[in-house]
Amino acid sequence: MPEGPELHLASLFVNRMCGGVVFTGPVQKSEVSKNPEVSFSCPAYTIIATSRGKEVRLTLTPQKSDSAQGRCRRWVTEKLRGGIVATRGKTGQVNQVQTMDIVLRFGMSGFFRFTTEAELPKHSHLRFYTNEKPCRVLSFVDTRRFGSWQPNGTWQLNRGPCIMFEYLSYRENVLSHLSDRAFDRPICEVLLNQKYFNGIGNYLRAEILFRLNIPPFVKARTVLEGLQTHLSDEDRKSVVKVEVKEEVTNREVKEEVTNREISDRAAVKEDESETPDLLRLCHTVPLEVIKLGGKGYDPENMDYTDFKSWLQCYCVEGMKSVRDHNGRTMWFKGDPGPMAPKDAKTKMIVKKEDDHDYKGGKKVKKARSESTMKPKYIKETEVPQRRAGRRK
Helix, strand or coil, X not given: CCCHHHHHHHHHHHHHHHCCECEEEECEECCCCCCXXXXXXXXXXXXXXXXXXXXXXXXXXXXXXXXXXXXXXXCEEEECHHHEEXXXXXCCCEEEEECEEEEEECCCCEEEEEEEHHHCCCCEEEEEEECCCCCEEEXXXXXXXXXXXXXXXXXXXXXXXXXXXXXXXXXXXXXXXXXXXXXXXXHHHXXXXXXXXXXXXXXXXXXXXXXXXCCCCCEHHHHHCCCCCCCCHHHHHCEECCEEEEEECCEEEEEECCCECCCECCEECCCCCCCCCHXXXXXXXXXXXXXXXXXXXXXXXXXXXXXXXXXXXXXXXXXXXXXXXXXXXXXXXXXXXXXXXXXXXXXXXXXXXXXCCCCCCCCCCCCXXXXXXXXXXXXXXXXXXXXXXXXX
């Protein structure tokens, strides 16, 4: 399931592939999708993507375009009230047009592809067509169809600040609500609560708890009590602008993250001698995934090698797994904790023996002894018998 880092990488993918490209016509929805129609049609518009936790927002902005080149002309753009954009050309004439925000949630299998019209993916459920020949298409692909989108949408109000790029707001939001009944639950289940941990998913919670050696089924409030709500002045001074390098396909994209509210969209510089707390790891571990390029979040190559090497706990040999109270699989090491579900069956990944013959010889089929062979059951059929009676 795509988590915070994957959605951020998806937004970078859109911005890299669609930067300066002009799209045209209506936004098309597949016939099988139950999501709403996107009532947007424009002769020329651009697409910019932004991520926040487990959501991606596509902003469609009508533009003046050079139809011959399919590229935007340079116009001065001013944002007015109500989302109206005024574009001012060389003649000084002002044309007012309406922008649209589409907020997407990826569900279990969502991602973006940018292909030619002939190579349109099978499970493409939302499509944006370019104003060029041959035409190219930005598609939202969702095989399992758990993803959703909202035209004229906004960030969901019941989701908290982003764990990656709104660190101080997210930290304060968690520690100022520890009296909430949600924190009576096990820490592994609370980490999936997007009201407080917007962007954390199944593999991130396993990796974070494993690094801190925290049993997954202990009360969340017990783990979080005593953590510092507000950073000290020294910590605020250590807040730095970070430059995250994402690798998408074989090209390196640099994104300079700017300050917001002093530290929002920022990373706290860690002291190596100090053990990071749970809330800080919820911020820094996803950034590690972004630097890796995510879990193979490359729609063109789908290379998962680096991500699998980075994992220390999730689906790793020797680790245990058990289903939490919500039915989600939790990976861990050691004791699960006192709040583990009763009668829960714990599984462990064991390395399978490799029976491949590396010497290049032919594999000899082992003969089975009579004791190991399964008995063959023969169905008995009744033999019809003659009725006894007098012969005439």
